[in-house]
Amino acid sequence: MGKLLIVGTMAFDAIETPFGKTGKILGGAGTFIGLAASQFNVDSAIVSVVGDDFPQSYMDILKNKDIDLSGVEVVKGGKTFFWEGKYHNDLNSRDTLATELNTLADFNPVVPSDYADSDIVMLGNLHPNIQLSVINQMEKRPKLVVLDTMNFWMDIAMEKLKEVIARVDVLTINDEEARQLSGEYSLVKAANKILTMGPSYLVIKKGENGALLVNHEGMFFSPALPLEEVKDPTGAGDTFAGGFIGYLAQSGDLSFENMKRAVVLGSAMASFTVEEFGTDRLLNLDEREIDVRIQRFVDLVDFDILLTQ
Amino acid sequence: MGKLLIVGTMAFDAIETPFGKTGKILGGAGTFIGLAASQFNVDSAIVSVVGDDFPQSYMDILKNKDIDLSGVEVVKGGKTFFWEGKYHNDLNSRDTLATELNTLADFNPVVPSDYADSDIVMLGNLHPNIQLSVINQMEKRPKLVVLDTMNFWMDIAMEKLKEVIARVDVLTINDEEARQLSGEYSLVKAANKILTMGPSYLVIKKGENGALLVNHEGMFFSPALPLEEVKDPTGAGDTFAGGFIGYLAQSGDLSFENMKRAVVLGSAMASFTVEEFGTDRLLNLDEREIDVRIQRFVDLVDFDILLTQ
Numbered sequence: 001m002g003k004l005l006i007v008g009t010m011a012f013d014a015i016e017t018p019f020g021k022t023g024k025i026l027g028g029a030g031t032f033i034g035l036a037a038s039q040f041n042v043d044s045a046i047v048s049v050v051g052d053d054f055p056q057s058y059m060d061i062l063k064n065k066d067i068d069l070s071g072v073e074v075v076k077g078g079k080t081f082f083w084e085g086k087y088h089n090d091l092n093s094r095d096t097l098a099t100e101l102n103t104l105a106d107f108n109p110v111v112p113s114d115y116a117d118s119d120i121v122m123l124g125n126l127h128p129n130i131q132l133s134v135i136n137q138m139e140k141r142p143k144l145v146v147l148d149t150m151n152f153w154m155d156i157a158m159e160k161l162k163e164v165i166a167r168v169d170v171l172t173i174n175d176e177e178a179r180q181l182s183g184e185y186s187l188v189k190a191a192n193k194i195l196t197m198g199p200s201y202l203v204i205k206k207g208e209n210g211a212l213l214v215n216h217e218g219m220f221f222s223p224a225l226p227l228e229e230v231k232d233p234t235g236a237g238d239t240f241a242g243g244f245i246g247y248l249a250q251s252g253d254l255s256f257e258n259m260k261r262a263v264v265l266g267s268a269m270a271s272f273t274v275e276e277f278g279t280d281r282l283l284n285l286d287e288r289e290i291d292v293r294i295q296r297f298v299d300l301v302d303f304d305i306l307l308t309q
Numbered sequence: 310m311g312k313l314l315i316v317g318t319m320a321f322d323a324i325e326t327p328f329g330k331t332g333k334i335l336g337g338a339g340t341f342i343g344l345a346a347s348q349f350n351v352d353s354a355i356v357s358v359v360g361d362d363f364p365q366s367y368m369d370i371l372k373n374k375d376i377d378l379s380g381v382e383v384v385k386g387g388k389t390f391f392w393e394g395k396y397h398n399d400l401n402s403r404d405t406l407a408t409e410l411n412t413l414a415d416f417n418p419v420v421p422s423d424y425a426d427s428d429i430v431m432l433g434n435l436h437p438n439i440q441l442s443v444i445n446q447m448e449k450r451p452k453l454v455v456l457d458t459m460n461f462w463m464d465i466a467m468e469k470l471k472e473v474i475a476r477v478d479v480l481t482i483n484d485e486e487a488r489q490l491s492g493e494y495s496l497v498k499a500a501n502k503i504l505t506m507g508p509s510y511l512v513i514k515k516g517e518n519g520a521l522l523v524n525h526e527g528m529f530f531s532p533a534l535p536l537e538e539v540k541d542p543t544g545a546g547d548t549f550a551g552g553f554i555g556y557l558a559q560s561g562d563l564s565f566e567n568m569k570r571a572v573v574l575g576s577a578m579a580s581f582t583v584e585e586f587g588t589d590r591l592l593n594l595d596e597r598e599i600d601v602r603i604q605r606f607v608d609l610v611d612f613d614i615l616l617t618q
């Protein structure tokens with residue numbers, strides 16, 4: 001059982017999609033990452049910050065999944081980070097209606113001493129300074145540091161972000177961000193350039209179009225599972241990351257072959273999240289369902305061919 | 310060696326992409342389909358129409374690939390169909406700068422008697438009336454009829470198009486067209502609905518995001534190969550169709566398992582086309598290169614996983 005440290009937001013989300021509208025519900029990158037990773041045999045902790053408006057029942061949801069919350073600062077009189085968004089009809093784009101940073105604005109992450117020797121560190125999408133602070137608090141170099149980020153930080157803090165990128169093993173970004181970071185249009189060229197910036201592995205997340213894993217040994221592609229129902233894409237990328245690191249922490253195998261499996265597991269976990277609003281589907285998931293879904297991934301790309309022409 | 314009948318445009322294309330600009334070059338759906346299929350062991354013919362401005366050298370390119378052109382009408386004093394387009398920076402969208410139907414406007418396809426008993430008929434993207442005329446000229450029901458079409462015909466001739474769809478075995482369209490045709494957003498629901506309209510197989514083409522094959526037995530997904538260089542996407546979908554039917558005609562096996570292989574072969578052929586302008590790459594291709602590329606598809610999705618969690 002690997003020790004896993006996650007830094008990421010815990011938040012209130014309010015979401016509207018063509019399939020419905022929520023009030024303030026449990027959200028945040030740290031939440032989705034933690035819940036997805038908790039499906040695996042891991043000893044995990046979240047480092048985050050919330051206000052004292054964050055309900056105990058939400059804390060309990062995470063605690064009940066055996067996630068250590070001693071690194072979650074509760075700011076007295078503070079308000080929890082809030083995001084409100086409305087998805088367009090195709091679910092591939094959305095408008096942000098509100099972003100209230102609240103306590104997140106002054107977030108100073110403190111890694112619990114019990115997790116300063118974690119095997120795997122997952123840096124959820126946050127200001128690069130926060131990510132760097134977490135790396136610097138580790139007692140020893142973790143076996144694997146995974147970084148998620150987004151175009152916003154490339155726009156306003158590229159140099160600092162590059163400092164973080166130089167210190168991680170795996171970077172997860174989407175295709176447009178890979179292009180922005182590298183200045184290359186071709187994803188192959190973009191990936192090769194990014195692999196000279198620090199990471200040994202790059203995961204290019206393409207949402208409903210799957211995920212591409214690249215390292216110097218080669219490339220691996222996992223499709224997203226075509227689904228009957230997609231209600232809410234919020235948290236899909238974070239769930240992917242959680243499944244990815246959860247599987248790696250459980251297996252302790254950081255080879256390219258095992259990274260491929262981790263990408264499939266991440267994709268499988270994300271395929272659940274999008275089926276319901278917020279964390280609803282992740283919270284109601286049994287191991288058998290995960291196995292069935294992985295088999296669907298196996299079948300989806302399965303073909304045999306003889307190179308005899 | 311299967312007998313293959315292709316109906317599709319033979320055309321002049323003028324193309325601008327961020328990587329260059331051509332004068333009038335050889336193009337057209339029938340051309341790309343025929344050239345891609347000619348990489349396989351097939352006896353193929355194209356039914357099309359051109360003006361007498363269409364150079365003999367272009368005819369010879371196709372003839373040299375053993376494609377029968379007795380079904381290509383040359384209209385005296387007529388001009389060949391011309392398309393001019395400019396791709397945007399991301400290559401995923403384009404502006405049509407000119408569409409001159411010319412002889413295509415009055416195209417009345419005549420199936421050569423030698424090919425009226427073809428095993429496979431490929432109906433390239435054309436007015437549904439033309440596609441229907443070709444089906445009606447067949448001496449007997451072909452073993453497989455494959456239909457390619459686009460949103461334009463859904464907009465202006467949906468009822469006629471549905472008549473054609475009802476009479477084919479495989480329909481190839483893109484994801485937006487699948488949604489338009491079915492009225493369903495979820496591609497899984499869209500596919501299931503379309504499979505009640507006639508075809509046994511649906512191929513949803515997603516360009517750089519791969520292709521999804523669906524029938525009542527299940528789904529199969531082939532990614533597009535991530536490429537170092539993409540210069541010109543023109544003809545990629547037609548090349549896909551040509552590789553798909555070429556492989557099926559050569560093997561004579563119309564099972565789901567073999568359709569999967571055909572999708573991979575189609576994707577492999579399309580991955581060549583986009584690397585150069587027009588037909589340049591297709592015309593300079595050897596079997597060894599195709600084998601190497603298929604191996605890259607095999608490797609790209611290869612993973613093994615034990616369902617033991």
